[in-house]
Amino acid sequence: MRHPGPVSDDALAQLHRLRTPEGVAATALAAELMAQGLDVLPALARLRSRVGAEHAGPAWELARLRARARPVFGADADVLFLTADTLEQAGRPALAARRARRLLSGEVDSAADLGCASGTDTIALARAGATVLAVDTDPLARELTAANAEALEVADRVWVVAGDAVDLVAAARGGEVAGCGAAVLDPARRAGGRRQLDPDRWSPPWSTVATLLDRVPHAVVKVAPGLDHERVPAGVEAEWVSAGGSIVEALLWGRAVSVAWRRASLVRGDDVLELTADADPGPAPPGPVRGWLHEPDPAVIRSGLVSLVAADVGATLVDPTIAYLTSDAPTGSPWVSSYRVDEVLPFNLKRLKALLRTRGVGRVVVKKRGSAIEPETLAGRLRGPGAGTATVVVTRVAGAPTALVCDLSDR
Numbered sequence: 001m002r003h004p005g006p007v008s009d010d011a012l013a014q015l016h017r018l019r020t021p022e023g024v025a026a027t028a029l030a031a032e033l034m035a036q037g038l039d040v041l042p043a044l045a046r047l048r049s050r051v052g053a054e055h056a057g058p059a060w061e062l063a064r065l066r067a068r069a070r071p072v073f074g075a076d077a078d079v080l081f082l083t084a085d086t087l088e089q090a091g092r093p094a095l096a097a098r099r100a101r102r103l104l105s106g107e108v109d110s111a112a113d114l115g116c117a118s119g120t121d122t123i124a125l126a127r128a129g130a131t132v133l134a135v136d137t138d139p140l141a142r143e144l145t146a147a148n149a150e151a152l153e154v155a156d157r158v159w160v161v162a163g164d165a166v167d168l169v170a171a172a173r174g175g176e177v178a179g180c181g182a183a184v185l186d187p188a189r190r191a192g193g194r195r196q197l198d199p200d201r202w203s204p205p206w207s208t209v210a211t212l213l214d215r216v217p218h219a220v221v222k223v224a225p226g227l228d229h230e231r232v233p234a235g236v237e238a239e240w241v242s243a244g245g246s247i248v249e250a251l252l253w254g255r256a257v258s259v260a261w262r263r264a265s266l267v268r269g270d271d272v273l274e275l276t277a278d279a280d281p282g283p284a285p286p287g288p289v290r291g292w293l294h295e296p297d298p299a300v301i302r303s304g305l306v307s308l309v310a311a312d313v314g315a316t317l318v319d320p321t322i323a324y325l326t327s328d329a330p331t332g333s334p335w336v337s338s339y340r341v342d343e344v345l346p347f348n349l350k351r352l353k354a355l356l357r358t359r360g361v362g363r364v365v366v367k368k369r370g371s372a373i374e375p376e377t378l379a380g381r382l383r384g385p386g387a388g389t390a391t392v393v394v395t396r397v398a399g400a401p402t403a404l405v406c407d408l409s410d411r
């Protein structure tokens with residue numbers, strides 16, 4: 001989120017206004033009008049007439065962002081200062097708190113947040129008891145972090161400074177960076193609204209990530225979920241965290257905090273389930289399709305721990321290259337979603353359609369792995385008059401394109 005000079009100046013001036021007593025009152029009024037469910041234009045007109053044009057627009061925008069942040073940030077959202085950019089880049093506070101606790105285990109009591117944005121990690125580190133040096137190249141990010149540290153009453157443990165993480169990490173010595181015994185690095189992985197897939201184009205780039213992990217043993221770096229395992233340095237634990245069936249963060253842990261080779265973590269409400277391996281467990285064995293199909297959680301797949309889950313539930317892979325498991329019996333494992341397999345046939349649209357018609361299936365959910373089909377399009381083409389439902393899984397079985405018709409129900 002680089003704001004070139006004038007935009008940043010404008011945004012800074014706006015932030016200063018929002019922090020004045022008049023700005024705080026205007027934002028509270030905007031939130032009230034929003035909660036009443038008024039349409040935007042009449043609400044804005046009313047807000048303008050009460051607080052003036054200068055405050056109305058920014059106050060409305062901040063109230064809107066706070067409402068958007070509330071489901072994830074809870075009550076903190078009501079006092080946070082945010083921009084659309086920093087909210088988009090912010091991680092989940094509950095996960096930031098979990099990371100901060102793990103990072104600070106041991107003797108470490110100071111941490112650098114190397115690219116603080118609006119301060120989610122800074123606040124989590126301060127709340128976990130650390131003295132925090134919050135650094136960002138962006139003046140707006142620094143102001144937001146300072147404002148949020150004050151709003152959440154941790155400002156006495158937070159120092160916000162201008163600095164370039166690239167230089168600070170290059171100067172790291174004796175296990176410390178910028179005089180701190182621990183560090184969080186969450187590089188910006190988007191530029192111009194587009195995701196940067198190449199880690200060398202993150203800001204700071206991969207070279208800074210690697211140097212930090214090398215020089216500062218109490219460090220954690222947030223990386224892209226698709227990071228190539230080849231990049232993970234030896235002795236560094238890589239963790240993939242999922243919630244609701246999607247990866248929510250991927251982390252590399254410095255050597256003083258690493259305890260495993262890989263870790264898959266599954267967030268379920270307030271709990272986090274974890275699966276670890278000390279070394280690469282290798283692939284699960286393949287075998288023929290049996291009565292149940294299991295789709296491993298994405299954290300298990302990304303962390304390369306599918307074979308651990310396979311061994312645990314007595315399952316084999318349907319294909320050596322595909323992360324679908326199969327077994328004779330259902331399983332209560334939280335690490336997989338399971339489907340009863342009712343029919344297995346070579347993938348052929350006509351045959352599949354005919355089979356679903358005979359079985360009275362009108363509505364299907366299509367899932368796929370290792371196939372070029374478009375699930376939504378195929379589901380549309382398979383829709384029929386029947387009242388029944390089914391899940392159709394299109395995949396490769398022992399190398400052959402195959403459709404598995406699962407959970408058939410004739411309603």
Ligand SMILES: C[S@@+](CC[C@H](N)C(=O)[O-])C[C@H]1O[C@@H](n2cnc3c(N)ncnc32)[C@H](O)[C@@H]1O
Pocket residue numbers: 001002086089090091114115116117118119120121135136137138141163164165166186187188189203204
């Ligand atoms: C992904 S955001 C951090 C989000 C934050 N951890 C959170 O959860 O809210 C990355 C931040 O790094 C900052 N940044 C990018 N390159 C930097 C550099 N070389 N030095 C310091 N900060 C940098 C960006 O301005 C941005 O605020």
